[in-house]
Amino acid sequence: MNHAFVEAMAAAGLTAEALAARVNVDPKTAGRWANPGHVPQSRHRAKVAAILGREVLELWPDALKRRGPTWLREWVDWERDTLTLRWFELAWIPGLLQTEAYARATLAGEPLSAETVTQLVKARIGRQVILERDCPPLFIAIIDEAVLRRSAYGDRNLMREQCEHLVECAQRPSVQVYIVPATAGMYPGLGGPIILAELPDGEQVAHVDSQAHAQIINQASDVATLVRRWERIRGEALSRAQSLDLIREAAASWT
Numbered sequence: 001m002n003h004a005f006v007e008a009m010a011a012a013g014l015t016a017e018a019l020a021a022r023v024n025v026d027p028k029t030a031g032r033w034a035n036p037g038h039v040p041q042s043r044h045r046a047k048v049a050a051i052l053g054r055e056v057l058e059l060w061p062d063a064l065k066r067r068g069p070t071w072l073r074e075w076v077d078w079e080r081d082t083l084t085l086r087w088f089e090l091a092w093i094p095g096l097l098q099t100e101a102y103a104r105a106t107l108a109g110e111p112l113s114a115e116t117v118t119q120l121v122k123a124r125i126g127r128q129v130i131l132e133r134d135c136p137p138l139f140i141a142i143i144d145e146a147v148l149r150r151s152a153y154g155d156r157n158l159m160r161e162q163c164e165h166l167v168e169c170a171q172r173p174s175v176q177v178y179i180v181p182a183t184a185g186m187y188p189g190l191g192g193p194i195i196l197a198e199l200p201d202g203e204q205v206a207h208v209d210s211q212a213h214a215q216i217i218n219q220a221s222d223v224a225t226l227v228r229r230w231e232r233i234r235g236e237a238l239s240r241a242q243s244l245d246l247i248r249e250a251a252a253s254w255t
Contacts, residue, residue, distance in 0.1 A: 002034050005059050008052040009034070022051055026200030029081050041077040075216055078205050080130055082197040088142040088233050089193050091150075093162060095124050096131060097141060097169050097177075102162040105152040136174040142230075142237050144189060145182045148250035156254045163251035170244055178237035179246050189233040194226050 009019065020030035023044050032038045033048070039060045040048050049056045079085065087094045092106055103121045112120070131139060148166075152158045170177035180189060195207040206217040206226045217223055238246065 002038075002059070004054070005052075006034050008054050008059060012052050014051070019048070019051065023047055024201065026081075029200055032081070038080070039077065041074065041081075072214070075207050075214075076127060078197050078199065078216075079127065081199055082130075082137045083200055084138045084140070084198040086140045086142075086196040086230055087193075088189055088195075088230060089147060090144050090189055091147060091193070093143065093147060093166065094141045096128050096139065097166055097175075098124065099158075099162050099165050100125055101155075101158050102152065105155070105158060108153060131169075131172070131175065138174055138176070140176045140178070142178045142180060142189070142233055144180050145246065145250075148179070148247060149182075149253075160251055160254035163247055163254060167244065167247050167251065170240075170247065176240055177243055177247070178234065178240065179243040180233065180237045181246070184236045187233060187236045188229050189236070191229070194230055194233075196223070196227060196230060 009015075014022075016031040016034075017027045020027040023030065023040075025044065033040055039045065045056050045060070049059055052059065085096075087096070092098075093102060095103070098106075100121060103124050104117065107117050107120060110117075130136060148163060150159075152162075166177065169175050180187065193209050197205050197207075199205070203218070204220075204223045204227070206223050208215050208217065208226070217226065237243065
């Protein structure tokens with residue numbers, strides 16, 4: 001329990017519902033701010049602190065200590081509050097479905113110290129907790145088949161374990177995994193990965209990546225364009241049952 005936040009709420013005579021109304025967020029989102037590790041998004045943080053008459057760091061001492069680039073911290077805030085997360089990956093297993101070994105392999109060759117790699121892997125795996133909570137978001141992942149066939153520096157066991165883990169994840173009630181087969185040929189997904197998050201207040205935000213900088217998009221017209229592209233990509237994917245069979249076949253191929 002974040003006692004500083006709870007005490008500030010009590011002193012201000014506010015409930016989660018009342019605070020949510022003033023900040024324009026879902027009451028459940030405001031309620032989660034009382035839990036350790038749940039920090040308001042940067043766009044809400046200062047406003048909440050002002051309403052409660054406290055300093056940001058008094059309410060959330062670790063707000064400025066979180067590791068990783070600013071854009072990632074902001075995206076993780078949205079990811080944590082999402083109701084539905086739609087993720088397309090062209091080159092990797094989606095981060096929320098990666099094993100620790102696979103996550104580490106994706107960072108191989110980067111100009112990073114061993115300590116930094118360990119911290120980044122720990123942070124990535126830690127984000128997977130949203131899929132394990134009591135009321136997880138609906139997570140819909142679409143993955144290009146080539147991802148399942150691509151060797152991780154020749155480590156066949158690593159890829160077998162990753163594919164087997166993907167099978168386990170795909171059978172969770174809140175997780176759907178679809179595969180775009182190699183037979184699809186050219187399709188809109190070749191333009192790169194897309195992640196779409198639907199928030200409790202109905203807002204949608206998107207995350208797109210590139211070789212240089214990742215970008216968070218919340219302009220409604222741009223998000224709508226990405227939603228249309230997502231739907232076109234999904235139209236090229238196999239059914240859930242067919243996708244699961246293909247993932248199992250890929251796992252067996254790495255034995």
